[in-house]
Amino acid sequence: MSLPPLATLRAFEAAARHLSFKRAASELAVTPTAISHQVRLLEETLGVRLFDRKPRQVTLTAAGQELYPTLRDGFAGFAIAIDRVKARKQQRSLTVSVLASFAAKWLLPRLGGFQAAHPDIHLRLHTSAEVVDLNSGIADAAVRYGRGPFAGMVVQTLFADRFAPVCSPMLNIQQPNDLRGQTFLHLEWLRPDEATPTWARWCKRAGLDDVDLSSGLSFSDDTHAIQAAIAGQGVVLASSEMVRSEIAAKLLVQPFGPVMEGHHYHLIHTGRSANIKEVEAFGAWLADEIAKDGGV
Incomplete structure (x- = not known):
């Protein structure tokens, strides 16, 4: 097999799971600089960027989201x-x-x-x-x-799972019409069907016919979508059970319905x-x- 060095893959997996070089370094008992070096080496080996680096956070690129799972x-x-x-x-x-x-x-x-x-x-x-x-x-x-x-x-x-819009209280979203102009956080379902809760289906049920859903952010892992919502980066149609603790801690709010039934x-x-x-x-x-x- 022609594979990149195991240390680079291990560093990337930890950094992608935590979305933090610092926490990945703590888990692997190395320095954040070492994690950054290994990730850079992997990116050079693959010829693609795996992370978008910002001053206080890192996020996965499309290539990173594909490789991580x-x-x-x-x-x-x-x-x-x-x-x-x-x-x-x-x-x-x-x-x-x-x-x-x-x-x-x-x-x-x-x-x-x-x-x-x-x-x-x-x-x-x-x-x-x-x-x-x-x-x-x-x-x-x-x-x-x-x-x-x-x-x-x-x-x-x-x-049974149930889905409703959730977002950071910082966005001050109080009614469905407030969604206009907001960033929508989309989940990429592995095996979607006619009951899959999507923003298009939710907007139709809520009577919002003129909302632009063509842009926004898409995630293959819903835990990352939830973290993005906590950071105030947009609104996600999330499982009520998966955000129970975040709502209890007031990191997220579910400002309104309707609630969509899942499987x-x-x-x-x-x-x-x-x-x-x-x-x-x-x-x-x-x-x-x-x-x-x-x-x-």
Whole structure:
């Protein structure tokens, strides 16, 4: 294989995940200058810019957004394979494949509760938006978003997603007409369908027929779109569950509706995993967490 040096890929993945050279440097125990050097080396190797550098922040270019998810999933795969080798002597383990945004915005803040309730289960998360073959041994179960059907699988439906405009309170948006002239933050869905919540569909439902949606910013990772909204860079049509904590902290506001119904999140497994008891324990814990939220 003809690949760039691993150190450059590792530095880019950390910087893209944090959208910060400083935080990437802290994670990798190097200096921000070292991260910057490695990213520059990768950009020179590939012949494209991967970041737009501004005085106090960095953002991914189109090339960076294309490269990041593959590297993110690749490093996650390395970690899972290494963990499996190291953990063979452990009696109880569980690997769950999850969407990166679900992991970051919903699951990770709650995982301390699962570890407290099940200290004997070694949980590993595999983050990927792609379909995972649960018969291959990559994961024991998966949390996925969609309508199904999931043929031959045991499915535990978790909760329905809902989408509404959210933005920084700094923008002072109070009614739908205030959206005119604002920057729209668009999400690039991997497998869009007729129920995918887009700005065009939302504007039609809200009765805004003359809003220019041709410009704005597009994101392949909705966690980055949410961060852009927090920074006041525009308005995003976001999942209410994925921005729950930001709204509670008043970093974002949902100024008005209408609210669009999305698909459901599901816990999926074969029912035949060697770790079926661990899968069932994880499913029961998810159900308890959702019940604490009022059923979502």
